[in-house]
Amino acid sequence: MARVLTPRAEDFPRWYQDLIAKAQLADNGPVRGTMVIRPVGYAIWEHMQADMDARIKEAGVQNAYFPLFIPESYLRREADHVDGFSPELAVVTHAGGKQLAEPLVVRPTSETVIGEFMAKWVDSYRDLPLLLNQWANVVRWELRPRTFLRTTEFLWQEGHTAHATEADAREHARDIHKNVYQAFMEEILAVPVIPGRKTKGERFAGATNTMTVEAMMGDAKALQMGTSHELGQNFAKAFDITYSSASGTVEHAWTTSWGTSTRMMGGLIMVHGDDNGLRLPPRLAPIQVQVMVVKAGEGVVEAAAKLRDELKAAGVRVKLDDRADIPFGRRAVDAELQGIPIRIEVGPRDLAVGNVTIARRIDGSKTPTPLGDIVGAVTSALKADQQRLYDDALAFRAERTVDVKTLGEAIEVAQTGWARVPWAAVGDGGEKEANGKAVTVRCLTREDGAMPDSDDEPNLIAYLARSY
Amino acid sequence: MARVLTPRAEDFPRWYQDLIAKAQLADNGPVRGTMVIRPVGYAIWEHMQADMDARIKEAGVQNAYFPLFIPESYLRREADHVDGFSPELAVVTHAGGKQLAEPLVVRPTSETVIGEFMAKWVDSYRDLPLLLNQWANVVRWELRPRTFLRTTEFLWQEGHTAHATEADAREHARDIHKNVYQAFMEEILAVPVIPGRKTKGERFAGATNTMTVEAMMGDAKALQMGTSHELGQNFAKAFDITYSSASGTVEHAWTTSWGTSTRMMGGLIMVHGDDNGLRLPPRLAPIQVQVMVVKAGEGVVEAAAKLRDELKAAGVRVKLDDRADIPFGRRAVDAELQGIPIRIEVGPRDLAVGNVTIARRIDGSKTPTPLGDIVGAVTSALKADQQRLYDDALAFRAERTVDVKTLGEAIEVAQTGWARVPWAAVGDGGEKEANGKAVTVRCLTREDGAMPDSDDEPNLIAYLARSY
Structure with missing residues (x-):
């Protein structure tokens, strides 16, 4: 088989960029450090979003949307915060054909603007906890950009919460960290993570505690896959988020924030990818099974379409590839590159004896299988392959x-x-x-x-x- | 009953702003013309997104994500386009602590940057049609902002497609316009619309044809709820989107774009709102039924929770309100303001005779109903109320x-x-x-x-x- 990507062992960073380009996950944008997330990549991100969003809502958090533009003065109110971000900011100075009286920062994160509104919305202890999340784009100017991992603009979710007590804030941040972040990454991404506490030197600007989930990549480097912060009363004091307690005293709230981003796409690739491309965990894969017409022939397309329908009815995310005018080999290479967990190859020779071939991306096996056994074989293969990806990543981490x-x-x-x-x-x-x-x-x-x-x-x- | 909002007949614009504030749909952002979409409002937007997104995908379109920042030079390539947008642009001149060599425009729409990438991705006629959509924030500086209707930053979806022929582009734009936009607005928003063609003077900058869906608001003014554009070969020529045809000649593609935005939130409010607040069409409503404990009493909370569970099991989006420490009247006013289609009031007196009260927001009726009949009564009321909102809006439009x-x-x-x-x-x-x-x-x-x-x-x- 022709070499499709630079092998990982030869040049891991180049393999990573090759894979992103050839699997059509993303392109570099016209502005340095920005990216275009292509449909193949974006569909994966949508599946990440959908699963995480359900977990976030299950934790009692509500989604909202706060503005992209933040007055520069907001960032100055919390001293550590402005120090942490100032070299990374993009600033709008002109709008509507005029110079603006106050420059506007394109949000690098929304603690400050959300702090401002929490102060308006929180009055009494009955209004707490206030649990908010937003899905948004943010901008941090990157000097050494790398697709998905460090980009000038990226997509993320940012949770922001206010609580009556330090203990409640702490408990919430830990709940999200363990039951949303760690659970999502291990159960859906099949990426084992180490949850832990950041050192003082690695803490988020303005936080009293930053927790992280760290994953080992295929080159044994670490990637921070998500973080949850306790912000103490720092933002509450800077933005005057106060509440009247049950006993009538006025108190500052305790806030948290927590975020994960399109960086997880980079982690997914670097944990599960191999020299033939991406390998998608079945629970995440936008397309779990691609039913492929190997070449045209008596009843081939019909048989493939029937299989597609059967799998769809069984709840499998399935796509029919009947582009018989494109060489089968090329289509199979593309499916491997994009990490589709299972290909079902439907060809005239197999069909003549009532079989099709199940090709599994994750263990590389190819098994002729009777038509009547396909749905059962596929559903059990998807389940096994999800576990296998996780087990392999865990074994690799243990080894290294x-x-x-x-x-x-x-x-x-x-x-x-x-x-x-x-x-x-x-x-x-x-x-x-x-x-x-x-x-x-x-x-x-x-x-x-x-x-x-x-x-x-x-x-x-x-x-x-x-x-x- | 105390007056909650400025009546529509007294001052329609003020009623609109009152409703948005008191129903907690949105707040003004810190930068003039921007808005904060609060959880109650954002949940409605999420339901709009989910339904539209499914229809867009059903039409064969794939989601992707393109960068927020566009080099200023891109907008100049299509002359009409830059003329159309230049007074509305927000411009980043500084980033990473330095002045930028080329100013960056914060996207007012993405025709130009998507045109650039279509040119890279399209090679042969086999790559066409290329059907893309993105959900994103965009910025157009507004001198006379009004929440949801005209805001400096808004959320939207923008479809961008490239086709081999003018006829195919035209057919696609019409398909989206009719089977996505019009169908969504009429079936889900319960807003009747007039689909039509814009005059030359009202056309989108760079389009050869702009189609609109227009709805009549409660003050009999018109609101443009969405638009679909045929862009001819204008953008294809400006961005060099070419393909080799089956016969081997190199041709320019034909492109379209189409968009709807958070402006639909404004339309929804102004079509269905009344002097007591919003009225949400049941198919859109994030909460279709609020089961309310009128006041604490023997078995009341248990009965309410049981009803909640029964309705949930029947596929109804239901919320339990057991905040017996907040006066019932205040909670009922809030539910009316937020437009929740049905309240089920569970109180000790009704319960004693095996009843609860169904209060319908849309026709204002209140009906004591035996506990055993609730699921059936609720599901048929939701269906009838969806139709009623549509019929009422249609009758009002006909009358005016x-x-x-x-x-x-x-x-x-x-x-x-x-x-x-x-x-x-x-x-x-x-x-x-x-x-x-x-x-x-x-x-x-x-x-x-x-x-x-x-x-x-x-x-x-x-x-x-x-x-x-």
Whole structure:
């Protein structure tokens, strides 16, 4: 078979860009760092959105929409926040044919504008918790853009919530982090993640605590797949989000924010992709099965259409490919590139003996199967392949994660994988040293993997790795 | 009952703004002309999106996402287009802490950037038609903003398609216009619309034909609810969208675009709202039934929760309101304001005789109903109320539409309704005269209501009205 992509082992970053181009997932936009998400890629994003959105609503959160343009003065109200974002901002200075009196920032995130409206909407403790989410585009100017991973404009969801107590804010942020983010990534994306706490140096601008879910990519680097922040009363004080308590006192609220983005597309590709292209987890795949007419022949198209209908009736997301004028080999390569979990190849020779061939993208198997057994075979294959992708990613992570005792060993291990090392052996000074060698502390966890309540707990474990 | 809103008859524009504020649909954003879509309003928009998106996909169109920022030079390539938009543009001049070499326009619409990529993606006639849609935010600087109707930033879908022939482009634009836009508005929004052709003066910048769907608002003004454009080869020539035909010649494609936006929210309010608030068509309503505990009492909350479960099981979108600590009257007023089609009031006195009360928002009726009959009564009421809203809007439009013979009569009639007048009695000169009196030609149709193929057909009818 001809080589379709640069092999991963030869040049992983180039493989990644090749795959995105050849699977038609995305193109570079005309403005440096922006991207065009093509229909094949966008359909995957829509399936991510639909599943996450249902989980977010299940957690009691309501969607809303806040403006793209934020007055520059808003960002200045929370000092850490403006410091965190100012080099990344895109600024509108002219509109309606005139120079504006106050420049407008294109939102890099919406804490500030949402803080302003929470202050208006929250009056009494009865109005809390206020649980909001929005799906939107945001802009952060990128000097070293990479499709899906770091783009000047990206799509995301950003949750923003206000609570009466610190404990309620903390509980909510953890609920989202575990039951929405981690659950979605493991169950739907088939990507195992390490949930943990960011160090002070890696915290979100304005947060008192940032939690992350970290995934190991196919080159053993780490990718932050999503973050949840406790913002303490920082934004509530900056934006005057107060409420009258049951006893009549006026108190500042406690806020959180949490986000995931089109960056997850990059993670999906780098966890599950292979040298033939993407491999989509069946629960996520917009097309789970492609029924392909190998070549025209007596009753072939009819048999393929009938299979399509049967699979559709069984609840499978199925597409018929009857483009017999395009060589079968080319169509099969495209289906592999795009990661469609199952191809059913319908050809005259197989059909003559009542068979079609089930070709599975994930384990690479090809099995002639009687027509009558297709629906059962397909549904069980989809289920098995979802699990297999997860298991493979988990096994790879385990293989490339090494327990060590010292900072030096950790930096060494992080060249080719992840190091688990006592946080006490690293500390703020060790973190800086590691950063100087392009290694970062991805997160802190307890020894049993649980989420720490503070950076100062004894016996914390740090994950060190190179990262995207 | 206390007056909740400014009555429509007293001050329609004020009623509209009152309703949006008190039903918590939207707030003004911090930047003039922008809006915050609050959860109650955004849920309605999500239901609009979901239904339209399914219809758009059913028409064979694929979703994609194109960048927010467009190089200023792109807009200059199609001369009419830049003339049409330049006073409305918001421009990014600074980003990443520096002045940009080329200013970036925040997309007012995406014809130009999508044209650029269509040119890359289309090679042969086999790549056509290329049918794309995106859901996105766009920005057009508004001097006289009004929530949902004219906002500096709004949400919309924009379809962009390329075809091998003019006939195919025309057929596609008409298919979307009739089977997506008109069907969605009439079947889901319960808003009757007049589909027609815009005059030359009202055409989209760069189009060879603009089709519109026009609806009559509660003050008898017209609102353009959506438009579909044939763009001829204008954009294909400006962006070099060419394809090699089956016979090997290189040809320019024919493109279309079509869009609907959060402006439909404004139309929905102004068609169906009354002096007590919004009235939502049941097929659109995020909450179709609110089961309300009137006040606490023996078994009341349990009975209400059981009804909620029964209705949910029957496929009804239902919410339980058991906030017995908030006065029932206030909660009922809020439900009326937000237009929830049915309230089921569960109180101790009714329950004692095995009844609850069905309160219908749309006809204002209140009917004590045995518990065992609720599911059947609710599902038939939802169906009847959907039809009733449509019928009422249609009857109102018929009552306020007058057939006249001359331009003078048409302008007169348009002060209080819509005028149907022979286009031959108006013409380009008459159109200007009408415009001078704040009356516009909303669209042209054939006498039987069919879509004209050109402005020059004999016996066309023009609709003249005041408009939003």
